[in-house]
Amino acid sequence: MLNDYSKEDKVLLAVDCIIFGFDNDDLKVLLIQRNFEPEKGKWSLMGGFLKKNEVLDEAASRILNTLTGMNEIYMEQLYSFSEVDRDPVERTISTSYYTIINIEKYNEELIENYNARWFSMSNVPHLIFDHNIMLDKAIKRLRRRTSINPIGFELLPEMFTMRQLQKLYEAILDKKLDKRNFINKINSMDILIKLDEKDMTSSTKGSYLYKFDREKYDKKKVNNFYLKL
Amino acid sequence: MLNDYSKEDKVLLAVDCIIFGFDNDDLKVLLIQRNFEPEKGKWSLMGGFLKKNEVLDEAASRILNTLTGMNEIYMEQLYSFSEVDRDPVERTISTSYYTIINIEKYNEELIENYNARWFSMSNVPHLIFDHNIMLDKAIKRLRRRTSINPIGFELLPEMFTMRQLQKLYEAILDKKLDKRNFINKINSMDILIKLDEKDMTSSTKGSYLYKFDREKYDKKKVNNFYLKL
DNA sequence: TCAAAAGTGTTTATAATACACCCATGG
DNA sequence: CCATGGGTGTATTATAAACACTTTTGA
Numbered sequence: 001m002l003n004d005y006s007k008e009d010k011v012l013l014a015v016d017c018i019i020f021g022f023d024n025d026d027l028k029v030l031l032i033q034r035n036f037e038p039e040k041g042k043w044s045l046m047g048g049f050l051k052k053n054e055v056l057d058e059a060a061s062r063i064l065n066t067l068t069g070m071n072e073i074y075m076e077q078l079y080s081f082s083e084v085d086r087d088p089v090e091r092t093i094s095t096s097y098y099t100i101i102n103i104e105k106y107n108e109e110l111i112e113n114y115n116a117r118w119f120s121m122s123n124v125p126h127l128i129f130d131h132n133i134m135l136d137k138a139i140k141r142l143r144r145r146t147s148i149n150p151i152g153f154e155l156l157p158e159m160f161t162m163r164q165l166q167k168l169y170e171a172i173l174d175k176k177l178d179k180r181n182f183i184n185k186i187n188s189m190d191i192l193i194k195l196d197e198k199d200m201t202s203s204t205k206g207s208y209l210y211k212f213d214r215e216k217y218d219k220k221k222v223n224n225f226y227l228k229l
Numbered sequence: 230m231l232n233d234y235s236k237e238d239k240v241l242l243a244v245d246c247i248i249f250g251f252d253n254d255d256l257k258v259l260l261i262q263r264n265f266e267p268e269k270g271k272w273s274l275m276g277g278f279l280k281k282n283e284v285l286d287e288a289a290s291r292i293l294n295t296l297t298g299m300n301e302i303y304m305e306q307l308y309s310f311s312e313v314d315r316d317p318v319e320r321t322i323s324t325s326y327y328t329i330i331n332i333e334k335y336n337e338e339l340i341e342n343y344n345a346r347w348f349s350m351s352n353v354p355h356l357i358f359d360h361n362i363m364l365d366k367a368i369k370r371l372r373r374r375t376s377i378n379p380i381g382f383e384l385l386p387e388m389f390t391m392r393q394l395q396k397l398y399e400a401i402l403d404k405k406l407d408k409r410n411f412i413n414k415i416n417s418m419d420i421l422i423k424l425d426e427k428d429m430t431s432s433t434k435g436s437y438l439y440k441f442d443r444e445k446y447d448k449k450k451v452n453n454f455y456l457k458l
Numbered sequence: 459t460c461a462a463a464a465g466t467g468t469t470t471a472t473a474a475t476a477c478a479c480c481c482a483t484g485g
Numbered sequence: 486c487c488a489t490g491g492g493t494g495t496a497t498t499a500t501a502a503a504c505a506c507t508t509t510t511g512a
Contacts, residue, residue: 011279012239161464407477429483433490
């Protein structure tokens with residue numbers, strides 16, 4: 001008995017990227033308007049096909065880079081979608097990835113090439129194929145993750161105020177959080193450094209700036225600290 | 230601009246199944262000893278290739294059925310593994326699925342055809358390819374899931390004692406639980422029906438039998454009740 | 459001087475954990 | 486009559502949630 005790989009069916013393997021962004025207020029998702037068939041003119045997630053010598057993580061990064069010009073952004077694998085007719089052209093399996101990026105750091109030009117636009121999560125259009133399902137799964141996963149692992153490093157300026165951080169969490173979780181409870185919680189994790197500087201742009205009083213303590217963060221991450229919000 | 234699918238690389242897409250079982254004491258995993266190349270004679274997860282007109286979930290069920298004869302078992306997609314050289318014969322992506330079954334319900338004959346054996350989790354051999362990594366990811370996921378969603382329906386006889394249920398949780402989580410706290414926790418979920426019958430096999434006093442209240446369970450499941458153990 | 463956002467602690471409620479003794483029965 | 490596993494409740498601790506007033510300063 002021998003496994004003869006040659007008689008097995010091969011398939012196309014696509015990678016679709018759910019790119020979340022945060023603009024100080026709102027959680028948004030980056031969508032492209034397809035200027036190619038099938039479904040030309042419709043909105044869609046950015047995607048591409050896995051190449052022969054590429055692992056899925058690399059493909060996801062490549063696709064993110066193609067659209068935004070960004071590099072070295074952590075992307076997390078979400079799920080593999082395999083409905084037989086999900087792509088009308090040809091049988092295609094899609095492994096989806098998601099990430100959340102700083103909305104101000106993308107490359108405008110690149111985005112324009114793809115007719116890309118940021119959409120508020122409350123205002124997402126109908127997407128091609130099963131992309132709405134992917135997006136829905138991604139936001140649920142992002143919320144669950146946010147409650148377990150602190151996020152934010154990549155999504156905020158190097159220095160940020162507690163208020164910005166809180167707004168990020170509120171945008172992801174889609175609920176208001178109590179200011180005092182939030183600060184207590186974050187402080188109890190002990191992974192931020194409070195700076196002497198203040199950010200004066202948001203109020204007359206100004207608010208203290210913080211930065212992440214990467215070292216402490218890495219040490220604690222090992223045990224996956226649990227953050228309930 | 231048009232997407233020409235024909236110039237894209239196609240790949241083999243495998244599905245590997247992590248089949249956990251529970252034998253009243255121990256959490257085990259079902260492995261096969263390969264009687265085919267590559268890696269003939271070595272231990273491995275049961276797997277197969279996705280067929281042209283099959284979705285991944287179906288492939289996973291088919292593979293489980295081939296090995297155990299079992300049907301209609303819920304399998305959960307775990308992760309897609311894509312290292313370029315993970316399979317030495319040919320580029321193969323593998324989407325892994327896991328499940329946990331009642332160890333007494335499998336079909337002996339089928340299992341023998343595949344030289345399959347149940348291994349205690351504490352005693353897993355070296356597996357081919359990246360299968361040890363898959364297994365590790367699966368057990369972690371199973372543990373996390375167990376803390377969030379009650380499991381057990383499919384893994385226990387229709388009627389079971391609190392002690393059996395506790396042992397199942399202990400086997401999955403790999404830690405001892407307090408008897409009284411466990412019962413309180415389970416009761417607070419309010420998804421079990423306590424029967425008048427007792428199971429007399431495990432002690433002289435006998436212990437009450439319970440069964441799942443499927444209706445209540447389905448109602449509550451919607452909100453994903455949280456069970457911390 | 460006032461509007462707008464920042465900063466700050468305590469109390470209450472809920473959830474998790476720790477813990478020990480009696481019960482029933484077959485051998 | 487005793488060894489074995491089954492059954493039961495409370496007190497303590499830890500975590501989460503609710504809650505309101507004062508501060509600063511530029512316009």
